Amino acid sequence: MTELSATHFLLLSAALFIIGMVGVLTRRNILVIFMCIELMLNAVNVSLIGFAWELHQLTGQVFALFVIAIAAAEAVVGLGIVMALTRRADTVDIDELRQLRE
Amino acid sequence: MSLQVLIFSLLACVSILGALGVVIARNPVHSAIGLVLSFLNVAAIYLIARAEFLAVVQVIVYAGAVIVLVVFVTMLVHPDDLPEFHGRRPLRIVTGLVLGVALLLEVAAAVLTRSLSGAPGPWTDEAVAAVGGNTQALGQTLYSDYMLAIQLTALLLLAATIGAIVLARPEAVSERVAAARRTLTISLAHPRGLDQPERPPALPRPSDGQVKPAGSGRPIVLARSANEFTEQPAWGEWRTP
Amino acid sequence: MERTVDWLVVIPLAPLLAAVINFLFGKWWIRHRAHWIAVPAVGVSFLTSIVAAWTVLSRHERLHQPLYTWIRAGEFHVPVELVADQLTVVMLLVVTGVSFLVHVYSIGYMHHDPGYYRFFAWLPLFVFSMVMLVLANNFLVLFVFWEAVGLCSYLLIGFWFRRRSAAEAAKKAFVVNRIGDFGFALGIMLLFTSLRTLDYHAVFEAIPQLSSGTVTAIALLLFTGAIGKSAQLPLFVWLPDAMEGPTPVSALIHAATMVTAGIFMVARAHPIFLASPIALWVVAVIGALTAFVAATIATTQFDIKRVVAYSTVSQLGYMALALGVGAWIPAMFHLLTHAFFKALLFLGSGAVMHAMHDELDMRRMGGLKRWMPLTYWTFVIGAAANAGIVPLAGFWSKDEILVGAWVGGAPLLALVGLVAAFFTALYMFRAVFLTFHGQPRFDPHELHPHDPPATMAVPLVILAIGAAVTGFLGVPPETGWIHHALEPVFESATHHKVSLSLTLGMALASTLVALAGLWTAHAAYVRGTISPAAVAERLGPLYRLAANGWYFDVFYQRSVVRPLDAAANWLWRTVDVGIIDGAVNGSARIVALTAQMWRRLQTGLVANYALAIALGTVLLVGIYLAFGSTLFR
Amino acid sequence: MDWQRLLVSYFVGFVLLNVLLGLMAYMTWFERRVLARMQHRVGPNRTGPFGLLQPIADGIKLLAKEDIVPANADRLVFLVAPLLSFALAPLGAAVIPFGESLHLFGLEIPLLVADINVAVLYVLALGSIGVYGIILGGYASGNRYSLLGALRSTAQVISYELVLGLSLVGVFILAGSFSLQDILREQQRVLVIGPLTLPNWYILSQPLAFALFLIAAVAETNRAPFDLPEAETELVAGYFTEYSGFRFSFYFLAEYINMIVVSLLAGTLFVGGIDGPFADGVWWLALKALFFLFFYVWLRATLPRFRYDQLMGLAWKVLLPLALLNIGLTGLVRLWGIGAL
Structure with missing residues (x-):
């Protein structure tokens, strides 16, 4: 553990990912859940970068770039849905949004 | 412990603290601040891993655009009273925590007992420096090996943009058209647009305007040409119901 | 002699460009200026055709321009190449010339139509397809544009698609044509499987190698296509219904150009037909029957456009008869003169409709001569040319066909043709007298008929001159200008010696027959010495047979x-x-x-x-x- | 780790920061004087010769004022937000090259704090983080006007940042690098076209990009005529309505530092930075930046404020397409090898 290695990155990635996951599982505000999902995506990027650095590869960075682009797209659409939801149901509490049941 | 590990640990700790802040904070804006903090530290960690371009992109896109958007929407959704509903579901919190700890233990076990095995790639620090830096190296890889992926991503972003615009539009034109259809009957008065080959017997020619009440009180709109009501609407006004 | 040029492509390209431009930008931008694009484009095409015709006819050489290779798959090799020989340039002149006049006419006729741009997108598209059909150098390209003109015809018949009858007529034309095209496609496939080539020249050179059975099958299948497209006997039912389209379309597509594609195709493929006497005999019989049946139907119709339409079917029958008896040049000659006088008749009836607010029934016209002298005189010239009155165009060409049939070993068919000629004169002048003579059978206070505006009148006058004088291209018979022009194409065909006495005798006979028809019409509809109603009564079932189009439609329906x-x-x-x-x-x-x-x-x-x-x-x-x-x- | 280098960088950064702070103070004086002359007034002229001590007096006044926190404010965020704005503002200057390296005491002292590969993107990233100072400040005030001002400002800054970034892509394509030093080096080349000898400044090859950059930069720094977030007539004072004392001055000063940094950046990116006739040097950059600063003031004195929808419409419907057009054209030119000139 004296030299920086991919293990450090992986541990950080795991920690961030699991914090994000716990957030998704426990929070009720759809916006916070949204942020937690971003956190999980970001955690994946950390591990990708760590591998890329350790293995002298650029593939990891390329994939991280795509993840960022997709996260941006997801954010745009997700927030659009949130806007439409609040306009229609006037709430951001996922426990009150039960249309998926029908 | 080398300086590198020290800096890394420092940044990682702050990053994890920020992430915890996201989950724990009762106010979504505070969550967002925690998230930005976490992201900025992760960007700094990217710098350690010699991914300068990604670090900057991380800041610009994640911190600068995505989270700003989230904060923006947070404020738009309920500008006055941001809802604070954390929990009131103790069972769910406990389950979530248990699952999280379990997964953390599993992953940590897997990571710590393993070492990375894999052939090192060609992009050593010297190789990266030879093409001019991380950005140039990344660019060369992106626009040669990942050309199709880049184009698909561009397409995805375009689709997302359109989707977001459609989702966020306040009122659809089609609803207005449908509302008009419920109250109006559109009839074609052009002789060549009719079913019968003969000319119709003296159609009412409203001289005082276009709308004339019919028998049941429903107004009839007389079209002056066959295309008047079938013309494509102008760009941007059309949306399929 | 063959010469490669690079300007031949202008002839199809100009109308294609016009069509594309009008189609893309017509709706929002060009709208009522659409004719400023279409008319000059067709004009350019026409002028280029004149140049091409002059080059080909004066220097006796074929022009060709390779464009590109369309299909290249193994030995299947389809180059798109434009070829202009004597036959082609005559067709080109007819197609582009009549098209140009009809385009000009349409400016006035379609003036207030909401689909103006659409009309001027599809009409040039048709011109493009037709020109390409004519310029093709192999059967596959011919077939592609054969279908393309069918498509344009469909689009233009159904131009007022909101009217149910127009939509139905378009559909009918499309389906009936498909039946013929099916046979045509089979013929082309048979041709390819037996000769491994579709190029005109290669095919014609290889024909003698084939067994007579195969050649007969190929010829008959090809003629099936011509039956559909040129409205011959069992499949002619779509053409009268096609009159649902705008009148300029009827004039251009359903009288002058597209329907003659079948005739042109048979003439083009004459080496195949010459190799099969049975096929020739079938063509002649079907042609003669078509001429007769359609003429009888035309005599009983009251819709002015339907009369002219059945007349077209009848005249196409004459052309097929000519092809069948080996009178190739007279067939093309009749095609040429027919294009002029039939386009004239359609445009004339269009002018009448225009004046009468889309009225088509001749029973509600009458006495129009007083208000529309120009339309009247041009219409009379067209009618007389159609009826074969000396010395107008129709007389010379029709006479030659009858002579050709007589010497071609089918005197019986020539007699059928003569009988049909009587009916031709009868129905043509019936139409003239019902429309323009007598007392008006409409309310002159409500309708104010008048001669059409200049854009419509000028084409009428030009076509009338054409209908009057084009006949002299074939004078003296058998050795006229047109015969010399087309000679090189049909040099393989057998030539019959025609004696002067026969020519004169036939001319006298057909003139007498035509005058008899004219006299009958005059007696029935002007002087009233013969009562048409009484005649119809007397003939009873025969009249009903004709009036119902020989029950072809009913038969198909059932x-x-x-x-x-x-x-x-x-x-x-x-x-x-x-x-x-x-x-x-x-x-x-x-x-x-x-x-x-x-x-x-x-x-x-x-x-x-x-x-x-x-x-x-x-x-x-x-x-x-x-x-x-x-x-x- | 090269401790010596780190120390030198630190020292340069320290000097630069102090120079910037001083400049920023005198920028307020400069603006007031110039504005006054343009409006036929005199401007501050009482405190010291030509009113030169006015900024110092203002600073003392602001620091001495009471720091008020509204009752329903989000206290922590309210206190931190202006610091964020102020702290981020001068960081941009770290990557601007002020000249070749200097040799002092046997040491090689580079005249820039950090030469990083992605310098320009770094400045843009700082700008995007800077938004938080505004939006959090507006939100934390617990005041509707502040929130609205913050929302407007955020939307505006994000939109114009997009234009800003895209307008620079043309420069990146020509220079082949994000590094300001590389861009500067490219511009120091001499361009010979026939009888003409021109500097290879990007204002000549990228005039459209330069115009877009200038407009977007003005909007990015919330200056007139794009100073919507602080529109007094509509929003009282926008996101810093509730701020007073030195926290208010932080916002105020951050704006001026941003102006200076953007001017320096414009000078470096488009008009050759330290490159100039006679002798290259930091004075040329200073002169160019001064012109841009004057331009800022000039705009404020001349143009009325935009309406909000016009402002956003301008960004998305005019500037963004133009920027994309510029990128496409530049790319094509580069592809066809004309860029090798």
């Missing part, structure tokens, strides 16, 4: 359309709804029943779903660590 309808209905109600839908719905019902049991899991709470995902992840990773990895071993 024998083809209704059984097909019934079969489709049965397939729908029994097979589709009963069996297929039943199976699908049944399985869906089973799924629905099971789903009812599962739906309790569906709480609608996203949090629960997320929890399930997380649980699954934890379990999967745990299972992997425990059993898949070496962690605990």
Whole structure:
């Protein structure tokens, strides 16, 4: 553990990912859940970068770039849905949004 | 412990603290601040891993655009009273925590007992420096090996943009058209647009305007040409119901 | 002699560009200026055609321009190449010339139509397709543009598609043409499988190698296509209905150009037909019968456009008769003169309709001569040319066909032609007298008929001059200008010696017949010495036979359309709804029943779903660590 | 780790920061004087010669004022937000090259704080983080006007940042690098076209990009005529309505520092930075930056404020397409090898 290695990155990635996951599982505000999902995506990027650095590869960075682009797209659409939801149901509490049941 | 590990640990700790802040904070804006903090530290960690371009992109896109958007929407959704509903579901919190700890233990076990095995790639620090830096190296890889992926991503972003615009539009034109259809009957008065080959017997020619009440009180709109009501609407006004 | 040039492509390209531009920008931008694009384009095409014709006819050389290779698959090799020989340039002149006049006429005729730009997109598109059909150098390209003109015809018949009858007529034309085209396509395939080439020259050179049975089959199949396109006997039913389209379309497509594509194709492929006497005989008989049947039907119609349409069918029959008896040049000669006088008749009736506010029934016209002198005189010239009155165009060409039939070994068919000529004169002048003479049978206070505006009048006058003088291209008979011009194309065809006495005798006979028809019409509709009603009464079943178009439509309706309808209905109600839908719905019902049991899991709470995902992840990773990895071993 | 280098960088950064702070103070004086002359007034002229001590007096006044926190404010965020704005503002200057390296005491002292590969993107990233100062400040005030001002400002800054970034892509394509030093080096080349000898400044090859950059930069720094977030007539004072004392001055000063940094950046990116006739040097950059600063003031004195929808419409419907057009054209030119000139 004296030299920086991919293990450090992986541990950080795991920690961030699991914090994000716990957030998704426990929070009720759809916006916070949204942020937690971003956190999980970001955690994946950390591990990708760590591998890329350790293995002298650029593939990891390329994939991280795509993840960022997709996260941006997801954010745009997700927030659009949130806007439409609040306009229609006037709430951001996922426990009150039960249309998926029908 | 080398300086590198020290800096890394420092940044990682702050990053994890920020992430915890996201989950724990009762106010979504505070969550967002925690998230930005976490992201900025992760960007700094990217710098350690010699991914300068990604670090900057991380800041610009994640911190600068995505989270700003989230904060923006947070404020738009309920500008006055941001809802604070954390929990009131103790069972769910406990389950979530248990699952999280379990997964953390599993992953940590897997990571710590393993070492990375894999052939090192060609992009050593010297190789990266030879093409001019991380950005140039990344660019060369992106626009040669990942050309199709880049184009698909561009397409995805375009689709997302359109989707977001459609989702966020306040009122659809089609609803207005449908509302008009419920109250109006559109009839074609052009002789060549009719079913019968003969000319119709003296159609009412409203001289005082276009709308004339019919028998049941429903107004009839007389079209002056066959295309008047079938013309494509102008760009941007059309949306399929 | 053959010469490669690079300007031949202008002839099809100009109208194509016009069509594309009008189609793309017409609706929003060009709108009522559409003719400023279409008319000059067709004009350019016409001028280029004149240059091409002059070059070909004066220097006796063929022009050709290779464009590109369309298909290259093994030995199947289809180059797109434009070729202009004597036959082609005559057709080109007819097509582009009449098209140009009709385009000009349409400016006035379609003036207030909401689909103005659409009209001026499809009309040039038709010109393009027709020109390409004529310029093609192999059967496949010919077939492609054969279909393309069919498509344009469909689009333009159904131009006022909001009118049910127009939509139906377009559909009918399309379906009936498909039957003929099916045979045509089979013929081309047979040609390719037996000769491995579709190029005109190669095919014609290789024809003698084939057995007579194959050649007959090929020729008959090709002629099936001509039957459909040129409205010959069993398949002529679509052409009268095609009059639902705008009148300029009727004039251009359904009189002057597209319907003659079948005649042109047979003339083009004359080496194949020459190799098969049976096929020639079939062509001649069908042609003669068509000429006769259509002429009798035309005599009983009251819709002015239908009269002219049946007249077209009849004249196409004459052309087919000429082809069948080996009188190739007279057939093309008649095609040329017919294009002029029939386009003139259609445009004239269009002018009448224009004046009468879309009235088509001749029983509600009459006495129009007083208000529309120009239309009247041009119409009379067209009618007389059609009827074969000396010295107008129709007389010379029709006479030559009859002479050709007489010496070509089919005197009986020549007699049928003579009888049809009597009816031709009768119906033509019946139309003239009913429309323009006598007392008006409409309210002159409500309608104010008048001669059309200049854009419509000028084409009428030009066509009238053409209808009057084009006949002299074939004077003196058998050695006229047109004969010399087309000689090189048909040099393989056998030539009959025609004696002067026969020519004169036939001319005298046909003139007498035409005058008899004229006299009958005059007696019936002007002087009233013969009562048409009484004649119809006397003839009874025969009259009804003719008036109902020899019951062809009824026959098709009963024998083809209704059984097909019934079969489709049965397939729908029994097979589709009963069996297929039943199976699908049944399985869906089973799924629905099971789903009812599962739906309790569906709480609608996203949090629960997320929890399930997380649980699954934890379990999967745990299972992997425990059993898949070496962690605990 | 090269401790010596780190120390030198630190020292340069320290000097630069102090120079910037001083400049920023005198920028307020400069603006007031110039504005006054343009409006036929005199401007501050009482405190010291030509009113030169006015900024110092203002600073003392602001620091001495009471720091008020509204009752329903989000206290922590309210206190931190202006610091964020102020702290981020001068960081941009770290990557701007002020000249070749200097040799002092046997040491090689580079005249820039950090030469990083992605310098320009770094400045843009700082700009995007800077938004938080505004939006959090507006939100934390617990005041509707502040929130609205913050929302407007955020939307504006994000939109114009997009234009800003895209307008620079043309420069990146020509220079082949994000590094400001590389861009500067490219511009120091001499361009010979026939009888003409021109500097290879990007204002000549990228005039459209330069115009877009200038407009977007003005909007990015919330200056007139794009100073919507602080529109007094509509929003009282926008996101810093509730701020007073030195926290208010932080916002105020951050704006001026941003102006200076953007001017320096414009000078470096488009008009050759330290490159100039006679002798290259930091004075040329200073002169160019001064011109841009004057331009800012000039705009404020001349143009009325935009309406909000016009402002956003301008960004998305005019500037963004133009920027994309510029990128496409530049790319094509580069592809066809004309860019090798």
